[in-house]
Amino acid sequence: MPVEDNRILTYLQLPADYQPSPSTNPVEFLNAHLRNLPLSLLLLFSTELTPKQRTTIPTIRNRRLRYTQSSPPPLAFSNARNMWPNLYTGHDRPSRPSQDDAKDERQWAEKEFLAGTKQHVGKLGALLGDYEEERGAERARDMRRQQAEAEFVPEEESDEESEGDKGDVSVQQESPEEAKEIFERRINERFIYGLLDNIDYDAVDWDDQWDEQNYRDEEDSWFDEEDEE
Numbered sequence: 001m002p003v004e005d006n007r008i009l010t011y012l013q014l015p016a017d018y019q020p021s022p023s024t025n026p027v028e029f030l031n032a033h034l035r036n037l038p039l040s041l042l043l044l045f046s047t048e049l050t051p052k053q054r055t056t057i058p059t060i061r062n063r064r065l066r067y068t069q070s071s072p073p074p075l076a077f078s079n080a081r082n083m084w085p086n087l088y089t090g091h092d093r094p095s096r097p098s099q100d101d102a103k104d105e106r107q108w109a110e111k112e113f114l115a116g117t118k119q120h121v122g123k124l125g126a127l128l129g130d131y132e133e134e135r136g137a138e139r140a141r142d143m144r145r146q147q148a149e150a151e152f153v154p155e156e157e158s159d160e161e162s163e164g165d166k167g168d169v170s171v172q173q174e175s176p177e178e179a180k181e182i183f184e185r186r187i188n189e190r191f192i193y194g195l196l197d198n199i200d201y202d203a204v205d206w207d208d209q210w211d212e213q214n215y216r217d218e219e220d221s222w223f224d225e226e227d228e229e
Contacts (some may be wrong), residue, residue, distance in 0.1 A: 005046045011041060023048070034059050035208060039199055042206040050196030051201040061192060064201075067189040074199060077180060080187045083198060087186055090179030198229035 008022045009015070012033060018188065020028035026048045034042070034057065068075060081088050095201045190196050204210060
């Protein structure tokens with residue numbers, strides 16, 4: 001039996017031959033015991049199950065839903081548009097990388113890399129910032145190239161296109177408000193189903209503050225306070 005299985009089953013006071021097994025059938029195991037495990041043991045499942053695989057667990061899916069409904073900063077429009085620009089279809093999408101990306105690279109090097117070692121850190125921070133700007137510029141060039149290819153119309157087809165048809169195309173274009181709404185819905189849906197990269201799913205999936213019962217307790221507490229007043 002894996003050491004991790006032994007730790008988990010011992011904590012729950014379950015027999016060594018308990019089924020479903022934490023390691024061989026983690027989804028079914030978590031369906032039955034997720035709310036009874038501490039964070040230290042739940043984190044063991046992070047390497048066993050991808051965020052997408054965890055979506056099949058109703059408790060985790062519901063936690064993610066309530067998280068999105070709380071308007072969390074990581075999924076806010078301005079942050080999400082910079083983090084996942086390829087999912088945004090609006091005409092006002094960034095045409096060049098945000099300077100915040102390069103700034104974050106420099107701050108990471110200055111404050112966290114080598115546990116704060118000062119030697120060469122300043123140069124490293126500048127170098128990482130430059131690399132991020134180069135990567136961002138390359139991403140922007142790729143996006144512009146893809147957009148140009150998508151919008152390209154052969155000359156013969158362009159000549160045959162009537163003015164009425166051109167008007168229809170312009171009518172079908174999304175407004176900024178529509179593009180923003182579609183993007184926000186797309187980000188929330190992809191988060192719930194474990195499809196976003198560069199985001200900490202563990203902070204939500206293993207946190208019982210997003211369970212429905214906790215929400216009910218908070219509401220009851222609020223009403224109790226009102227009655228006391």
